[in-house]
Amino acid sequence: MLEPHNSVLGDALRSYGGNTPVVIIDRTVDSHHGAKIRDYFRSQEIAPHYLVRDLDESKKGLTAVEELAAALDALPIRRRTDPLVAIGGGVLLDVVGFLASIYRRGMPYIRIPTTLVGLIDAGIGVKTGVNAGRHKNRLGTYWAPDRAFLPPEFLPTLDTRHIRNGVAEIIKLAIVRDRELFALLEGTITENGCAGFVSHPQLESVCVAAVSGMLEELAPNLWEHDLRRPVDFGHTFSPALELGAEDMLHGESVACDMALCAAFSYNRELLSWEEFERIVRTLRQSGLPTVHQYFTEPVIASSLAEAIRHRNGMQHIPVPHSIGQAVFIEDSTVTEWIAARDLCLKEESNR
Ligand SMILES: NC(=O)c1ccc[n+]([C@@H]2O[C@H](COP(=O)([O-])OP(=O)(O)OC[C@H]3O[C@@H](n4cnc5c(N)ncnc54)[C@H](O)[C@@H]3O)[C@@H](O)[C@H]2O)c1
Ligand SMILES: [Zn+2]
Secondary structure: OOOOOOOHHHHHHHOOOOOOOEEEEEHHHHHHHHHHHHHHHHHOOOOOEEEEEOOOHHHOOHHHHHHHHHHHHOOOOOOOOOOEEEEEOHHHHHHHHHHHHHHHHOOOEEEEEOOHHHHHHHOOOOEOOEEEOOEEEEEOOEOOOOEEOOOHHHHHHOOHHHHHHHHHHHHHHHHHHOHHHHHHHHOHHHHHHHOOOOOOOOHHHHHHHHHHHHHHHHHHHOOOOOOOOHHHOOOOOHHHHHHHOOOOOHHHHHHHHHHHHHHHHHHOOOOOHHHHHHHHHHHHHOOOOOOOOOOOHHHHHHHHHHHHHHOOOOOOEEEEOOOOOEEEEOOOOHHHHHHHHHHHHHHHHOO
């Protein structure tokens, strides 16, 4: 995308009729790729304003949005012809997307994800948001970017832990809708904790399958009128873990939730023992955790209650019904989830 002869991004920006977009870049991305980004815009004769920001999950709040709004106030930009261009991981994309949706009641923006989570998840769809109180993405909007570019060229500088974080979301998608993708992931691409993921010959096939699968899931239900979302697999008990337990990334928390749901499915005879083992093995091979001591009975009970509020009075918990297919559970009890957790603990101790 950033090769000087590739005018796709330049053409997209020229189509607005201005020449001074606001490029908002994650600081780490800027340190690795900033020179190439600037060279690219120079070669395209575009003269952006650059805002480089150091954002992470702990800074993903309204303060970050207000600070960026003040920075926009100080620039001589035009409201329709100078779009925002977000270049960074899911945190930066969510913050800039939220800003774009409310600054002057809406500005055009373009998303360029630089992490694997961004590429296959946060860079797709129309959700924006920031954390508030003890809640993830509690304040947010549905605001479509005009364009999203999904270039894999930023991935080589991402550390392996953040690669795994994205792999967890790909595994999620494979389990609920794509048996073939799961089989690809079971192979060498996730070996040794995903150490060779980015340079693996199957990288493109895996990313293309994940992105198209995600698009097919999101497109018919962009505004989430239907709260039965297969892509919510792994996202029922994980929010509590992500915000409450020490040092847990989103994908790591999702991995523990997926193993819990797989154990639940096995206990309900929705999944064979062999398939349960395949799921747990693939998570482990990828370097992801499959159980966490933070999943105590009170945490499981409050997560279930919070999920019911979030899903408007219903459980709507997607769980695997064989690999490649999900069903929604509406009548689960805390006791069943504790039994599922105990199965994960037993499985872990038998390794
Ligand atoms: N809007 C959505 O639909 C959606 C979907 C999924 C996730 N999300 C959000 O995404 C966020 C998680 O995103 P994330 O996992 O990308 O985390 P992140 O944005 O915090 O990025 C992870 C780390 O990688 C660094 N980084 C980014 N690109 C890099 C690169 N190419 N090379 C080296 N370092 C790089 C960042 O500086 C950061 O330290 C969460 O807040 C989640 O809520 C949103
Ligand atoms: Zn997720």
